[in-house]
Each structure stands twice: as C-alpha cells, then as structure tokens.
Amino acid sequence: MKTIRLITFLIVLGAVYSCKEKRNQKPIEPPMKKKTVVYQVFTRLFGNTNTTNKPWGTIQENGVGKFADFTYEALNQIKDLGITHMWYTGVPHHALINDYTAYGISNDDPDVVKGRAGSPYAVKDYYNVNPDLAIDPAKRLEEFKALIDRTHNVGMKVIIDIVPNHVARNYEGVTNPEGVEDFGVSDDTSKEYDVNNNFYYIPGEAFKVPEWQNGYLPLGGEKSSLVDNTFEENPAKWTGNGSRLAQPHFNDWYETVKVNYGIRPDGTKDFDELPEAFWTKDYIAHYEFWKDKTLPDSWHKFKDIALYWLDFGVDGFRFDMAEMVPVEFWSYLNSNIKMKKPEAFLLAEVYNPELYRAYIHLGKMDYLYDKVDLYDSVKHIMKGYGWTDHIPVVQQKVADIEHHMLHFLENHDEQRIASPDFVGDPKLAKPAMVVSATISTSPTMIYFGQEVGEPGAEEAGFGSPTRTSIFDYIGVPHHQRWMNNKKFDGGQLSEEERDLRDFYQRLLNFTIGSDALMGDYQEIHYYNKDHTEGYDHRVFSYVRWSSNQKLIVVSNFDAHKSYDLQLKLPEDIIANWQLENKTYQLKEKLYGKASKKLSVNDGRGEVQVDLEPLQSFIFGLKQ
Template sequence: MRPVIYQLFVRHFSNMEMHGVDWGSREENGCGTFNGVTDKALREIARMGFTHIWLTGVLRHATQTAHPGLPAQPESIVKGLAGSPYAVLDYFDVDPDLGSAPELRMEEFKALVKRCRSVGLVPLMDFVPNHVSRAYLADWDGHDDFGEGDDHHTFFSPEQGYFYLTSNSPGDGPPLRLPDGLFEGEMTFGRVTGNNAVTWEPDRCDWYETVKLNYGYNFLAGLPALRLLPDWTSPKQKVPKTWRIMDDILSFWQGLGIGGFRCDMAQMIPMAFWKWAIARSRVRLPDVFFMAEAYNDHLKTTPGDPCTALLESGFNAVYDADCYHLAEHVYTRGNWANDFDRLFRSEPQYLTHGVRYVENHDEKRVCSPIAWGGTGRTILPAIMTLVYASGKGPVLVYNGQEVGERAEAPGGYGGHNGRTSIFDYTCLPQLQTWVAGGRFDASLLDEDSAELRDFHARLLPLLQHPALDRGDFYGLNWANMKNTTFGREPAEDTSGHWVYAMLRHHAHSTVLVVGNLSPTINFYNLCISIPQHAFNWCGIQTEKVRARNLMWKEGKDRLFDRSELMDRGMAYPLKPGEVGVLELSEA
C-alpha cells in the first residue's frame, strides 16, 4: 500500500480560537490539544484516503510559556512565544501545551496514539537527531543525559554529547552572545550551534536556539573521520554515547505505539548511525516507517547524493525536494511543465522512494496570496495531481491544505510570510471552519474550500490504484512538443509550457494523467497524442481503446481509435487548474 500521510500539527489543528493577535499568548490565541484530535476527526481523515498520520510538534520543546512545575525558557533561546518544536527540551516527554492539563499530557498522548490505531492510521512523530535546545534536559530514570560528564574546554571527544567552542573559535568569547542577548547556561563556555556554526556569536540566520549533537566523529574533519565510526552490526556497548541515547529514544516511543518517524535534517547525521539505528528499530518493530527530511546541501555527511545514501541506510522514503521546488518554480521562476520530464529522468530513485508534497510546515502555503505567484487556489488541483501521481512513493498533505489554508492567521516570530507559523500560538482559519467546534464536517465550508476538500477526497484514494501505487512511469510531453494542440500559446513554437501528461502502468492497468497547470488559460482544444511506442510499452494493442474517468466516475466511458490517439490525439479540454485521470484499456 502506498503511504498517504496527513501532517497534523497538534498545536494548530484543534485550536478553536480564531481571533488572536500577533505575538499573542496561549491564553489570547488558544492552542490545540491531544484531546482535540477526536475519534470523529481521525475517522474523517482516514475516510479521505490517508494511511499514516504525522503528529507534528509533539516532543517537549523550549517555550516562553510556563506551566506549574515547568518553568519557561529564556527569551534569548526561544523563537516565538510557543517556541520551535525542533528545539527539543526533553526527548522523553511531550509538550505540556498540548495536554488538557500539563500533568495529563503523556496519558492524553498515549490515548491519541490508540485512537489513531483504532481507525487504521499509523501514527508517526518527529525524530530530531541533529540538535537539541540549548536548555535541553531529560528526567527519564536511568537515562544518560547529553553533555553529562563533558569537558567544556575540548572541542571534540567521541564520548561527549556536544562540540565545545574554544578560545580559537570565531566570535571572541566566552560568553556566548545570541541575537537576543546572553544565555545563563553558556556564560563560561559555549557550544556549537545546530547548523554547524562554530562561533561565539551566531546570528539570526543560524539555528541559534539549538546546539549540535556529537555522533562520535569530528564533523570538521569530514570523510576520514566518518570512516572511523562503528558499522551497523556493532553491539550497543561499542558505539558512541549519542548513538546509545538515540536508540533509547527510538525504543521509548516505539514502546508507546509510534509506528514510524519523520527524521529532521537526516543528511546531517552519519549514515553509519542510521544503518545501525534503523536495523535495531526493525528488530523491535519490523514494519517501522522511517521518512527522511533531507537535502543535497553543504550540511550533508556524504560526498554524493545524501538521499540515495539514506535509502541505502534503511529509510523507507526521502523528501523529494527537487520535485517540490520545480512545481513551485513553474509559478515563480518561469519553468515549464516540460521540465518535469528532465527531472524525472535524472532522479529515478524518487519514483519509488520520494516523498511528494506541495506543502509542509517549512514551506509556504500554496493558497497564500503571497506565494506561488498568487495563483494557488486555481492551480492546486492540477499541480498536486501531477506531483502525487508521477511517483509511487509516499505523499504528504499538510493540515489545512485540503481546504485552501492561506496562512493569514496571527503570527509573531514567524511573521506573515506565507507560512503558518510553527513558532507562535496561531490557528488555521480555513480548517477551523471544517473543525466546526468539534463536529468535523463540511457544513460550514465555503464553496471553494468544500470543492477543494472533495477533490482531495477523490484523488487520494486513487493513489492506491495498481498503476499509481506500483506502476512504471512514461512521460508524454516529449511526444507532444510539436503538437500545436497540446496547450500551445500563440507566441510559442514548442508545446508543453502549461500542460503535462503521463502514463502509469502496472500489469494490466494503465492510467493516463493530464493536467492544465495554467492559472488563466482555458485549453478548450487540447489534444494528447500517445505514440505507438507508448502503446507497446503498456501492452494495449487493440484498435479500440477504452478511457474511463477515475476522478469523476459519473461520466460515461469513451472509446477511441488507437490510430487516432497516435495521430491527432485524445481531445480532452481543460480549464485552468483542471486535471484528467483516465484508466485506459483494450476495448
């Protein structure tokens, strides 16, 4: 089964307060809770075709909000009032903001995990292995803490939890000087910042609220140091301390029913650790799901493509960031639909293992008026269909995407930048209309939001179709570049600017997907040519070809002459943002 993942940011999802203010407190702006994700909500999510649910922002993290017995962290090491969920304060605890009462938070989280399982959703959570909050603490009995026993004057030692700044480190310290002031915990020593910034004075572009964890090798020494790490068969007592603690963390959450992990910035962690840790996790739960957020950037620990290395280390799937960026660049940088052919040919590993998405918590909302060229609501159905249907790996939908969330709620540290802030107490106005005070139904949605949610509910189950789940890929744009009726504008001498078409095939199942990515142009005379080679590839040899609409099953089947499809093509008019998903078969 193809994983279809719903990213549910707990702090936002069930927040019923829709009239907050910028930089508002929890009391002013409200906050979602574990209990707010009810049985009814989960049943409706599962009914849309989701198989997994990524419970985001669950781990206890640094915050400026105090609770009884749980003091707030200093402003200098917290981004926003609520705080970043990726500045983890305690790996063995959950965010007290998310409990109906702080002391009930863990029991309510366990109950939520059971509710997910009861409706058939596999619960996932974040695993943030590269860095922790500067105020990190852990009170799990019998557990070694990061940094315990470290020499604060030694930059690197294999058994230390952190990397420590020295008198030779840039920035003229101590003390550590952060963008918003000093931090009492690092007045006489300092630690390397989470994004590998070796400086006594990290700036606002750094992950200044976090410290980098030490996996037993000096990251400044590069590949030679990585080669000295233990291999994946090493017993637990023979690996670095951080490896042992991370294994305890994964085991702890697996024991509470978590079925998988979205691993933050996975390319920054040694592949030797991943292979070791994932193998141990699969001894505990053979079908545990590991999904990597990873990018081919300067932070990677491999000389080549880190995404391929992560898959070889045991990950089920890796973010397909290139596909996301190309989709967005069609509307912001002038890319053409034809460019997807080149992308898909150059990265075959993503066909099977790439996590396809058009939104997540790091990216701008497609329907934000200041993102995606301001075209999002029109083009979202077409672009998401292209992105999801062109692969056979997992797909990801961020809560609110399904109703056209615009990221116009109160902000704060996150600002008003087209994203729903993960740093602040805020809400999801479009989604809250569906939440409807806990009823979780579409009765209050406006027409646009209701149509978009219905589109998601039609498309997502189709991803389990054999051709879209397991099928091979055949791009059709190359065969239509000279086809003047393939969405060509008058001033263009090549087709394929706004229209993309593909075939997916598995065994006896063939699906044609075509989308109009234009936000404004009605291609009323669109024709898609399917060459002889494509018919040979998918095994359709009869003169008559049947086309059945999978998205809108109310329509009748259509019959075409195969020779006509190879010559003039299939007539399939599309308005802006419209798509067709057709099952082709011999007739």
C-alpha cells in the same frame, strides 16, 4: 568560516558516497502494493478554535489545541480524506514559554526560545511530550498514548519527529527511563571535542545571546523577569547549525546546540566507515556490522530514544536535517529501528541531491523529501514561469530511487500555496497536486489546511505570514472553518473551500486504491509536443500501468487557457499494453463525468481531450 568548513566537509563527505551510486544500482521495487499518503498536522494548532490571533499572544489569549481534540470524528474525517499516515508535528517536549513548574518542569528562557510557543525542533526532553498539548500536563504521556491508540483504531499509522542534529540549549529530561542520562551530563567540558561528549564546547568562553535584529525582541518586547539578555552556559557550546561562536548570530539556530556524533572539529571521524559492499546490503547486515563496534555516546542515546517511542506505539519518524548528521549514524540507527519494527516509516529531510542515494542505500532511509527537484520545478510552473518540459527531466534524475522521494506541495517549512507570495489561489495547485500524487510510486504528503486553501496570513509574532507559524500560539482560520467548533464537518467552509477539499479527497482516495500508481511510468509529454497540434509547455501528460490497470494522466497548468487536443499514445506504449487496432473506452477516475474513446490505428493511440483551465484528467482504460 570554521562553521562553513564543517558543513562543507559533511556535504562533501556525503557526495563521496553518492559517487559510489554510479555502480549499476537497480531500482528498488516498492515494498507496498498501494500508495501511502501522509497528513502532516501541527499538533498544537489543529484543535485550536480561538480566533483572537493577537501577535505574540499568550496561550491564554490565542489558545492552543490538545491531543484530545483529535477525536474519533476528527480522525475518521482525516482518514476519509485518503490518509494512511498521521505525522503529528511538535510532539516531543520542546522549549516553550509557559509555567509548568508545578509539574516539575523548569521554565525556559525567552532569550533562547523562538516565539512564545517555541520551536518544535528545539527538543528539551525526548522522553516526554509537549505539556501544552495535554488537558492535564501531569498525564501528558497518557494523553498522547490515547491519541496513538485512537489513530490506530481508525486505521492510520503514527509518525513523530526526531531531531538528531541538535537539542534545546536547556535540555532537561524529567522522566527519563531508569539508567538514561541526559545529554551532556558526563561531558568533559574542558575540551572542545571528545568522542563521547554529546556536545562541542568553546572552553574559556561563556555563551552570549545574539544581538537582536530587524526590530525583534524576545516576547515581542513584553516586560518579563525572564527576559534579561542573558542565558547561563559556561563554557559555551556550538550552536545547532554548526556555529562555533560563543555569541551566535541572530540568524543562527541560537536556541539549539549541535550534537557530537564523533566528527572531530577538523572533519575526521572517530568511528568506522561502512565497507563499499554495504551499498547493496539490507538493514540486517547493517545491524550486524554495528552491533559489536565501539561507538560515540550520542549514537546510543538517539537509538534508545527511537526504540522508546517504538515501544510506546509510534510507527515511524520524520528526521529533521538528516544531512547534517553522518550517514554511518543513520545506518546504525535505522537498522536498529528496522530490527525492532521492520515496517517502520522512516522519512528524512535531505536537500542535497548528491546525498540522496547515500542516505537511502547506506543510511537505510525509506523516504526523502523531493524538494529540490520536483517541488521546486512544479512551484515555478504554478507561478507561471516554469515549463512542464522540466518535469520529465527531474523524474529521470531520480528514476532509480523514485519510490523513495516523498512528494509534497506544502509543509511547515514552505509557503502556503494560497499565500500571495506563492500563487495566492489554492486552485492553481490542482494540476500540480494531480501530478505530484500520481507521477511516481512514492508517498504523497499534504499539510493540514492545504485541502481547504489555508493562506498562512497571520501576523503571529516570531513567525511571519506566508507560512503558518510553528513558533507562536495562533489560530488557523480556514482550517478552523473546517473544524466548525469541533464538529469536523466543514460546516463553516465556503463553497470554493468545500469544492477544494472534495478535489483532494477524490484524488487522494484514488491514489491509495490504484494498482497502476505502484506500477510503471512513462511520460508522453515530449511525444505530444512533437505530434499534437496545440500541445505546449503548460500541459503535461504521462501514462501509468500495472497488469490490471492502465491510466492516462493529462493536466493543464494554465489558469486562463483551454486546450482542445488529440492526445497521442506512441507505439511502444500501445505494444506494451497489448492493445489491438480498435476503439477502447476510457473512464475518468476523479469525477467520473468524462468518458472518452481511445482509438488505436496502425499501432498508435489517440484520444480527444478538452482541457479547461487548471483541469486534469485521469483516464482508466476499460478492457
């Protein structure tokens, strides 16, 4: 119950900030002229050509990808897909089961590691990288730096993870810069809480590993001297998800410990709050506000980590579980990041819509996941029971912050589209992908393998099917067919898989080159429901425009039904576009095969559209 109270308090705390957005916030203008497209790649899985896929397989049995597998050929193929930013997931050195003691790295305990390959969100050393990813673990930092350089040389930016809410239970920096002290080294462990402790403690109680459930055993039950149902930690620390139990539950984040940011156990704060005026101030003002303040030690530690990686060449960060960390810390961290690198790309995992505006305006985040509204809505539509009528509703909810709401249909936490537990057929995502990528000015993200219909079907070990495992050594079969023994030419793809990748390539490349997609938006869905015969809740339509480009987007989410429609453009759009009563040519932008005519009469527009099942059109107006 205490854990629940703490998490509830933090949520309520953010909600208080979100209430302040009721003041007349103006929409923030997009800072870029063209769309951003992020390619999330699970780094250790990308280049692995091993197809053994034994459940709980070792690194020797199932293989692992390396930094070096991202060759110039691979990176150019990814860039040609329409990608602007690479999010290399799982780069910071996290706890894992492999012996690297020859390189001065301590072994990790399987009793507090999930899977063999370990969770990328249980970081063990923030000043180094996962030794699994290096050909020579002694030169792992040099190999990652070479990957950053290759990525930059082909014209893409680099994003990595930072996980400020928690670290691995066995955190141990082995290559810290001079003067950098590990988390917890100077903590007063006799206290549950001290403002400058990096962790929370349970004085007088030693940590106990969870009681394993559902047939789970570390390493899949393999006999190992490391598996003894114990892990030495005395006193016990709070667990990453906030559990205050010395023996966390199996479903707790037992492999991690929660970082203390100066929030007392009763929920009160040991740091200054931002004045109300800071809702509308820029990152420079936020930086100035914090620079002379006395702040908890953990704030400084994570600032130093972020600046270290910026100096290393990284272009931005994806922040895990950002809403579990106080928004004031984000103001401090992100303003420091922006002072060093104003163009840094800052993406946060926030799932509570009541917190969105606080984490954008006060926390100075660039982008948040649009998971709870847009993703969840289109997922329901793809599965057949959602209505497209809901899309304008969720878009209106975030109209003032739409540029900041990153869109995706897959990531490492979500089910693969092609999994039977989602929709089972990657083609069913085509209309949703068109809408997701073109409805707003926000960035688009795809997950590696999505573009070839990867179903995540492997029984990997700790990971379960439907999601490609982030905990195990495993191969990714559809993606491996695209790799084609590291030729990266799609040589082993089926015709359907090749066609799917071609669709993604056409769509994403169109988005990063379109002026209109960084301009204005208006839905025409409800107008057509009222005025167009045969138009229903399985179709969705809207317009996008800028001063030099006008687009009409229409998608059919139905896998079986065709539509023969006289799609309408209402008077206000015709007036806004300054169209005369005449006929205009429309050019289809994805495949270039369908030319249509827009007829304008009496200030209203009409275009004949024949939509096959799952078909989308992006029509550009020729003027």
